[in-house]
Structures are given as structure tokens and as C-alpha cells.
């Protein structure tokens with residue numbers, strides 16, 4: 001296998017693309033968010049020590065003092081070291097004292113960031129703790145032999161007086177791999193150490209390991225062909241800092257100077273777009289779907305337009321083979337983890353099944369997160385699991401749809417129109433007004449109008465009120481606002497969306513140009529009459545289906561798969 005790595009350094013985010021045998025198989029992201037300070041190491045000055053709560057406040061030069069306790073060491077993994085620190089805080093810290101601390105939790109509007117003096121550097125397979133003499137192993141690694149093996153390695157490779165905690169991903173890995181991971185972390189720490197004496201208090205000493213360094217560490221193995229990087233600064237850093245690279249590897253590092261952006265030049269942007277879609281077309285005209293549910297990923301193979309010949313079994317076999325290759329690649333590229341179920345098209349021949357399975361497994365050859373792939377089940381499904389080491393592409397690149405809260409569907413315009421009718425009747429009973437203003441999405445308003453505005457005339461007769469319809473461009477389908485218009489500005493009877501269609505939390509109603517009902521009294525026609533005549537759709541049936549936009553954005557997502 002030969003590998004090529006492209007690194008794109010940008011002002012807001014940096015990306016690395018791993019290409020194996022000419023195909024993009026993995027993407028790494030680093031998003032620069034200067035607001036986020038979790039993991040950052042600061043030199044601070046103690047501002048206050050509170051013996052009662054065994055905590056201290058430390059000025060680190062940001063708007064709020066950091067909150068510091070001595071108990072509780074967080075390593076982002078399963079091992080905790082809570083009992084290591086037991087001495088009273090007032091014996092250890094005095095006001096004005098300079099301390100080195102690391103942020104554990106972002107500040108909130110009311111609270112300062114939570115911090116610790118137990119510095120830790122999370123690597124890929126282990127966490128390095130420069131100041132704690134302790135070797136730990138993730139609780140998820142439960143075989144005693146493996147735990148003992150890792151502990152022994154830890155004792156050998158950890159610098160004197162420091163410690164490591166092996167993460168779940170370290171299971172079964174060779175000592176040299178683990179040591180390479182640790183070496184980079186130790187190097188980072190040495191850099192921080194070098195800055196401590198030179199820097200004044202209230203200084204940030206360390207942020208994160210830069211992406212090019214991580215990439216060099218994780219991917220610069222002997223089968224590497226070249227690494228091309230588009231930033232001169234990052235290029236120089238790697239040359240200077242990566243002594244762990246052999247001279248041969250250093251020689252294959254190249255600085256990209258072309259005017260065309262590097263990812264565009266190598267066709268990576270297109271591939272990324274494809275890796276974010278739910279449906280993926282294959283060369284033959286068949287396609288696969290990748291869906292995420294709460295419990296697992298489901299991958300479905302469809303033959304689509306593909307017809308390889310008259311032999312159905314042979315055609316199906318070819319589609320499945322092609323799909324198996326692409327599925328493996330997409331799983332790596334999207335960085336899917338947890339349980340994955342693949343529904344290939346049914347095949348009769350056991351030899352065909354075996355070959356499809358073999359192809360799928362081969363697709364993960366260069367994968368660092370070795371998956372576990374089971375045989376075809378009785379129902380013809382393939383089950384597999386893949387380790388989670390970092391966020392999936394989807395988690396990095398997409399947010400939950402604000403219209404449907406990730407459900408992929410919203411209430412139909414007909415349903416919302418019915419809710420509005422009920423709301424209007426209710427409103428008319430409560431308020432003695434001439435007019436009621438209704439703000440809603442255009443589709444809902446169109447639905448209420450019905451053919452030739454007959455729906456509205458009917459509703460007005462029933463309510464014995466004039467209705468002012470306001471299509472609100474900023475409302476989503478499910479949101480509406482009913483406002484009775486008072487003759488005199490008594491108490492503005494403004495009530496917002498009293499029938500919330502969802503029990504959804506944090507659902508806000510966008511502010512519309514209507515400010516007070518009194519103002520509207522003077523210009524009641526505004527925004528209403530011109531709209532009445534236009535855009536009345538012809539055939540809206542009462543049973544209009546729910547709007548399904550799951551094709552584009554349907555993913556509900558909890559990050560811990």
C-alpha cells in the first residue's frame with residue numbers, strides 16, 4: 001500500500017487528507033476556536049484560597065478567575081486517580097503564588113473555568129501526566145494479561161517521576177507504537193516547561209498539539225510516499241520538531257506552492273462533499289445509503305440502475321463487491337464508530353458471500369481503528385463494530401436541523417393549519433376584538449386560505465372577526481403567532497404560539513416586525529391585502545403528507561456512539 005498525505009493549513013481550520021492507493025480514506029480536522037480553552041495550560045497567580053470549600057481562584061488573564069481544586073484528576077478516560085491528592089489546599093497554595101494549571105471545563109457566564117494542577121496530555125493511545133508518578137490502564141481493557149502487559153510497558157517508557165494512563169485504544173498495540181505516541185506528548189511538555197520560567201503570570205503556555213505534528217506522528221510510517229503541506233511555517237515546524245521521523249521520511253515532506261488550493265487540486269473537496277451525503281452513488285449506477293440511528297449505523301445497498309447482465313445472482317454479486325469496497329472507505333472517511341449493520345443485496349451462493357466479506361475486510365487494512373466484522377447473519381446482514389477515537393465527520397461538519405430538531409420531518413401544513421383554527425376559535429372566545437393578526441409560515445397561510453380564499457372567508461364568518469394574515473418569512477412551518485388587535489391599547493393581548501406543536505425545548509419564536517398591537521391599529525392592512533389574492537395554490541388536500549426532508553438533513557445525533 002502506498003500512502004500520500006495532504007495537509008491544508010487555514011486560519012480557522014486545518015485539514016489533513018490521507019490517500020491510500022490513490023483513494024481518499026481518512027480526513028482529519030482541527031478547528032481553531034480561540035474561545036475554547038479546555039485543555040489549555042496557563043501560568044496563573046492565586047487570587048484567593050477558600051479553605052471551607054477546599055478550592056482556590058486563580059487569575060489566568062481571562063475575564064474570569066479559574067476555579068481550582070486539588071481533588072479529582074480527569075484523564076478523559078476510565079481510570080481516575082482521585083485519591084492521589086489529599087492534603088488541605090491552604091497548606092499548598094497561598095495568595096499571590098504562581099501556579100501552572102490546565103483547564104478542565106469551559107467558563108460559563110456565571111462561573112470561571114474549572115481547572116486542575118494535574119497537567120495531562122492526551123495522546124492517541126495514552127495520556128501523559130508529567131507530574132504524577134502513576135501507570136494506569138483504562139477500565140474498559142478487562143483482560144488481566146493485557147492490563148499487566150500495558151502496565152509493564154508504562155513503567156518502561158514513562159520518563160522518571162511522570163505517569164501514563166493507557167486509553168482503551170491502546171489495547172493490543174506494540175510498545176514502539178505506544179512509545180511514539182508518548183514521545184510526542186513528552187516533547188510538547190518539554191516545550192511548555194521551557195516557557196514556564198520565561199513567561200509572566202497570566203499567560204497561556206500551551207494549546208493543543210498542532211495537526212501537522214499529529215499527522216506526522218500517526219501516519220508517517222514507512223509505506224509513506226509523500227506528505228505535502230501548504231504552509232511554510234508548519235512545514236518548517238515539522239522539519240525542526242519531528243526528530244522521530246527518519247531522514248528518509250523527512251525527505252518525502254514537500255511544501256505546496258501552487259495557487260490552486262491544495263484540496264481542490266487533488267479533488268479532495270468533492271470527496272468530502274460526497275462523504276457528507278446520505279446517498280452515495282457507485283460507478284456502476286448502484287448506490288448505498290448510510291443512516292444513523294440512536295443505537296447504530298445502518299448501511300443499505302441498492303442495485304439502482306445497474307444491470308450487469310442476464311444472470312441476476314452474478315449482477316447482485318458484482319454490486320455487492322463494489323459496495324463492500326466503498327462502504328469500507330466511507331466508514332473510514334466518515335470515521336463512523338460503534339455498531340454498524342450492513343444490508344447487502346441477498347445472495348444465494350455461499351462463495352459469493354464469502355468474497356464480499358473478504359473484500360469488506362480488506363478495505364480496512366490500513367485502518368488504525370481495527371474493526372471487528374462478523375459473518376453474514378441468518379437474515380443476510382453483516383454486523384460490525386469499530387472503535388471510537390474521535391468525532392465522526394458528520395459530528396464535525398453538521399448541526400442538528402433547527403426546523404425539525406433532527407427528526408427529519410416536521411408537522412404538515414395541514415396539521416399546523418388545524419392547530420391555528422383551534423387557536424383562533426379559542427382566541428375569539430376570550431377577546432372582544434374586531435381583528436386578529438396571524439403570523440405563520442407561507443405554506444400554512446396558503447393552506448388556511450384554501451381555494452380563492454374561501455377557507456379564510458369561512459373562518460372569518462365562524463369567528464366573527466377580521467383576520468389579518470402575515471406570512472412570516474423567518475418562521476418555520478410549525479411556528480405561528482396569534483395576536484388579537486385591541487381597539488385601544490389596553491393590555492396588549494399578545495400571546496405567542498400558545499399551542500406549541502412540539503414539546504420541543506428552546507423553541508423560539510422569531511421576532512417579526514409587529515411590535516405592538518396599538519401600532520398596527522393604524523395600519524391594519526399592511527402586509528395583508530396584497531398577499532391575499534396571490535399565490536393561492538390549487539390543490540391542497542387535507543391529508544397533505546408531512547414534509548420529509550430527511551434526504552438532506554435527518555440526522556439526530558448524540559456524539560457517543
Ligand SMILES: [Zn+2]
Pocket residue numbers: 401402403404405406407408409549553554
Ligand atoms: Zn430538518
